[in-house]
Amino acid sequence: MSISTFDMFKIGIGPSSSHTVGPMRAAAQFAREVLEDERTGPQVAEVAVDLYGSLAATGEGHGTLDAVVMGLEGADPEDVDPIAGRERVARIEADGGLLLSGTLEVGLRPSTIALHPLTVLPQHSNGMTFVALDADGEEVLRRTMFSVGGGFVVDEADMDQSIAEVAAEGQGQAVFTTGDELLRVCEDRGISVSEAMLLRERQWRSDEEIRVAALAIWHTMSDCIDRGIRTPGVLPGGLEVKRRASSWHDALSAEDPVRLPMNAFEWVSLAALAVNEENAAGGRVVTAPTNGAAGIVPAVLHFATTYIEGVDPDEIAVRFLLTAGAIGSLYKEHASISGAEVGCQGEVGSACSMAAAALCEAMGGKPAQVENAAEIAMEHNLGLTCDPVGGLVQVPCIERNAMAAVKAITAARFALRGTGEHFVSLDTVIETMRQTGADMSERYKETAMGGLAVTAVPVSVPDC
DSSP: OOOOHHHHSEEEESSOIIIIIHHHHHHHHHHHHHHHOTTTGGGOOEEEEEEEHHHHHTTTTTTHHHHHHHHHTTOOTTTOOHHHHHHHHHHHHHHOOEEETTTEEEOOOGGGSEEETTOOOTTOSSEEEEEEEOTTSOEEEEEEEEEOSTTOEEEGGGTTOOHHHHHHTTHHHHOOSSHHHHHHHHHHHTOOHHHHHHHHHTTTOOHHHHHHHHHHHHHHHHHHHHHHHHOOSBOSSSSOOBOOHHHHHHHHHHHOTTOOGGGHHHHHHHHHHHHHHHHHTTOEEEESSOSTTTTHHHHHHHHHHHHOOSSOHHHHHHHHHHHHHHHHHHHHHHSOOOHHHHOGGGTHHHHHHHHHHHHHHHTTOOHHHHHHHHHHHHHTTTTOOBOOGGGOSOTTHHHHHHHHHHHHHHHHHHHHHSOSOOSSOHHHHHHHHHHHHHHSOGGGBSSSSSTHHHHTOOTTSOOO
16 A cells, blocks of 8 residues: 555545545545445345444534535545535434435435444444444345544554555655665665655656646645634634634734735644644644544645745645655554554644654755654654543644644754754654554543543533
8 A cells, every 4th residue: 555645645625634624535435335236225124333442422512413414425535515515414314315426215314324432343432333233124235334543534444554565565666665765775876755655646647737736735724724813713623612713813813914924823823723722723734644633734835835934835735744744654654543443643643743754854864864854843742642621622732733733843943953863763663653552541542531521521521
């Protein structure tokens, strides 16, 4: 499995890539399979859905039930209208009439989706089972799938594939599969990290197509920042968390109308807050590499396009996303980007590492310095828990993105001050993150059963 930059960065909707985007994709895939099979399609009268582990524990706050229903009706996270989609789900709950892939009416309502928060399937904590039934209640098709982070969905039959097998597939064209191999490729060919990733991307797209796709991702990110700083109010979900980006933007603009470098970290933090408030509200965002960490890469790229002088902003954006994609693919292949699997170190930590590496290259860093920046950023996110209060991607998730964006810039600057030589390699820190996640209690893996999710719950919030 050669992972593309455009696998790491996917346009979708909030609040969660693993709990919203992934289940929507899985449901849509199941619906298509049911209808495309001439043996099962005509027989189906009802669909049953079971959610397990983390998907069930925080499914309400992450919009999973809505996402499943929209997916069964054929919605795609990249172009679905989130407002119209949720209104449609409400109508289905009230009146029934779910249309499988928009064509065949079946008997499922959101409230009939079964939640099993204490049952974790052995392959992954984000498991879901879809069952198609005929008019007599007899099973005609069953599929178990897993949302493994960043909107990636894997069928049960493919979950046993080892990391070595995954890394070996397409290795010749993918150019590199580890951080050490990435550095060797760059050294042997005299190219940058972004150019190494460009070689991989050429498996699927022309250079112009790559540029167009990368700029589309950046423009979606930028639009998300703009919406976030224009939108006041209170976030949904019951915690009554106020959106701060709008008022912060007004105050900061009055203080610093020309965006002085001395205030750069505040502007970066603002951009991250804006994105993650949009995500928490269920708006359109880009997984980077997940929705819970969606604000870090856009905020740091915003910093790069604003404060790096003498370079075309579009050129920076393309190189930035390619570099970030290269680093993100290493985490995806050899560890995890799923908070439900390894805690928030897999989401915010990976995003911080990706952003640090990308900024380092954008600021003139050599490949060894880029790898060092990625390592520094993750080293200081190791052990970060995923403990969303109320099961919502709001507290501490929104501020955590702003803090990580600043940390990414600091990591890049650390690396640029050095020669690229360092004690801990990127491959080592990725493996350390994987092992740390394996050792971490399930309470700190997006279950809302530990950490701030337990100690900071207001009295008025129902027990999750």
